[in-house]
Amino acid sequence: MTDFIVHLIARGGYAGIFLLMVLENVFPPIPSEVIMGLGGIAVEQGEMAFVPLVLWGTIGTTIGNYFWYWIGWRTGYQRFRPFVERYGRWLTLDWHEVEKLHRFFLSHGHWVILAARFMPTGRTLISIPAGMARIPFWEFTLWTFAGSAIWNSVLAGAGVFLSHNFHQLQDYVGPVALAVMAGMVGWYLWRVFTWKPRD
Incomplete structure (x- = not known):
């Protein structure tokens, strides 16, 4: 996977970064940490500039x-209600909780x-309830772009910082991401x- 990312960045430049970040958000297993980290290395080597890198990466994330x-x-x-009523145990939700979450999302x-x-997984999945709550498109775009710009930076x-020892980026990010995922799986189980449904 890393070799594919390196090749696309080398051949595509900012367009490659843009495409990879679009794909990363449609197919979450593609790691944004590696994409933007490699982009940072390209900045340190003089092959890219920091601001356009972050800008194109963030546009890709948003799209x-x-x-x-x-x-x-x-x-x-x-439309989500029949699904919740049928698979509530596996979702660990009943409709009352969905209504509470919906009201909270509308307010905050x-x-x-x-x-x-x-968040490792939330940054992609949060877009689904945002759409379900009919958050205005411009507002969704604004907050997605703002948060993504900070994270991509x-x-x-x-x-850039680890440009001479890039493997350290994967050494640190990988275990943290795995620990977070393990914690989420444990919490879900x-x-x-x-879980007990409300009467």
């Missing part, structure tokens, strides 16, 4: 998130969208086994 936002918008809030959605951009800056 990639439109895919999931559109799915949420098309599904809608009420912009902050949720912004904060989710710094951090990743590119890490690439605990929810499944202890």
